[in-house]
Amino acid sequence: MSASVESLWKSEQEDRWQAALAGYDAAIAAVPSGRLVEHDVWYRTELPALIAARTPGYVSHEEMVRITEWKMARGVWRAPNLVLVRGNTPDAVVEASRSAWEQIPHPTKPVTALVALKGVGAATASALLAVMAPTVYPFFDEDVAAQVPQLGAVAWTNGYYAKYAVALRERSAQLSATFTQVFTPVMVERALWATRDVSRRMPTS
Numbered sequence: 001m002s003a004s005v006e007s008l009w010k011s012e013q014e015d016r017w018q019a020a021l022a023g024y025d026a027a028i029a030a031v032p033s034g035r036l037v038e039h040d041v042w043y044r045t046e047l048p049a050l051i052a053a054r055t056p057g058y059v060s061h062e063e064m065v066r067i068t069e070w071k072m073a074r075g076v077w078r079a080p081n082l083v084l085v086r087g088n089t090p091d092a093v094v095e096a097s098r099s100a101w102e103q104i105p106h107p108t109k110p111v112t113a114l115v116a117l118k119g120v121g122a123a124t125a126s127a128l129l130a131v132m133a134p135t136v137y138p139f140f141d142e143d144v145a146a147q148v149p150q151l152g153a154v155a156w157t158n159g160y161y162a163k164y165a166v167a168l169r170e171r172s173a174q175l176s177a178t179f180t181q182v183f184t185p186v187m188v189e190r191a192l193w194a195t196r197d198v199s200r201r202m203p204t205s
Contacts, residue, residue: 008195009147009171014179020191027194031074039070048131057101057132061090064097064128068119071127075141084119092117097128104129105136107165111158122161134186138168143196144189 008020028040047067051057059067068085072078096117100110110132114125122140129137138144140161142154148167154160168185175183183191 008192017175017191020195021187023194024190033073036073039073043070051132056098058094058098059128061093064093067127068124071124081119088117101132104133107162108158111161121156122158123156126161130186134184137165138185138189140164141189141193144192147192
């Protein structure tokens with residue numbers, strides 16, 4: 001890991017954080033995945049509007065599958081998990097995602113509601129929650145967690161995700177207090193991911 005990556009978390013320089021965030025698109029394009037760019041545009045620009053138009057918010061079965069495909073394309077592709085996600089009934093996906101929406105901003109209950117779905121772990125749950133409430137829930141990414149002090153070895157559990165989310169919320173609040181632009185936890189996550197060390201990787205759930 002380079003010194004610049006190591007120091008970004010602690011940096012108080014807005015221009016460095018802005019530059020890192022601005023590099024997210026290039027980092028996405030550099031990932032050797034055929035559909036990641038397409039999935040990422042949909043995930044960041046279309047899906048938030050679809051969810052916001054629903055009261056209460058929820059996602060369809062098709063949307064949950066595509067969220068899973070985005071998450072795997074950005075990280076590690078795990079075909080068996082995708083098969084499990086596809087095996088959920090449409091009603092189960094709507095019910096679980098609506099329950100998660102209704103329990104925002106609780107730190108753990110929305111995750112618990114989503115991981116009741118087959119094939120959905122804390123990381124996949126966080127991918128949806130990061131769209132539903134980006135000021136509360138960052139996407140759970142191993143390469144980002146590695147840059148956050150005192151989190152310890154990554155564990156794909158609800159409890160570890162809760163600690164990770166708290167750390168990113170606190171850092172986003174600190175940055176937003178001094179920056180000219182508000183930095184949400186999701187923005188912090190993307191800036192850190194864009195400057196990640198691509199040599200380290202482990203499967204996610």
